[in-house]
Amino acid sequence: MKKILVSACLMGYDCRYKGDNCKCEKLTELGKDNVLIPVCPEQLGGLPTPRMPGERVGDKVLACDGSDVTEQYARGAKFALGIAKENNVEHCILKANSPSCGKGVIYDGTFSGNKIAGNGVTTELLLNNGFEVITENEL
Ligand code: SF4
Incomplete structure (x- = not known):
């Protein structure tokens, strides 16, 4: 039985x-034979829901009103990395x-729905620490 770190919104949280979720039914199946460990880095970083x-946007993360939430995203990524390590x-x-x-593709920073090549903050940190990351689209 494997331990797998999973975006909490994909598990229905x-x-x-x-304030909604994007439950992925494929994970329900996967959860029958594996231990799924849900994390929401944005909540772990202290942001409300x-x-x-x-x-x-470049090396920052901005909310749609222009406020800088880089610190909260970075904090959440560190917590997620810690949980990934603790659970191996x-x-x-x-x-x-x-x-x-996100992995490989993210929104482009204009809040227009356009996407560009890139990784989410948490994904980037996990990859830099040797963890394999896939998205639900690759299941
Ligand atoms: S931070 Fe990740 S887990 Fe949390 S809602 Fe966004 S995509 Fe889902």
Whole structure:
């Protein structure tokens, strides 16, 4: 039985910025034979739910009103990394496109729905520490 770090919103927790979730049914199946460990880096970083959406802009993360939430995103990423290490997770399944959890593709920082190549803040930290990260789209 493997331990897998998972974006909490994919497991049905209402932790998205709008206060809803994006439950992924494939994870329900995966959870029958594996230990899924949910994390929401944005909540772990101290942001409320609901909250303003954020997007990566260069080396910062800005909320849609222009306020700087880089510190909260970085803090949440560190907490998520700590949980991944403590549990010695086999890999991570994180939410596609998110400024925290996305892998390979993220929103472009204009809040227009456009996407660019890049990783979310948490994904970047996990990859830099040797963890394998995939999104729900790769299941
Ligand atoms: S930070 Fe990650 S886990 Fe939390 S709501 Fe956003 S995509 Fe889901």
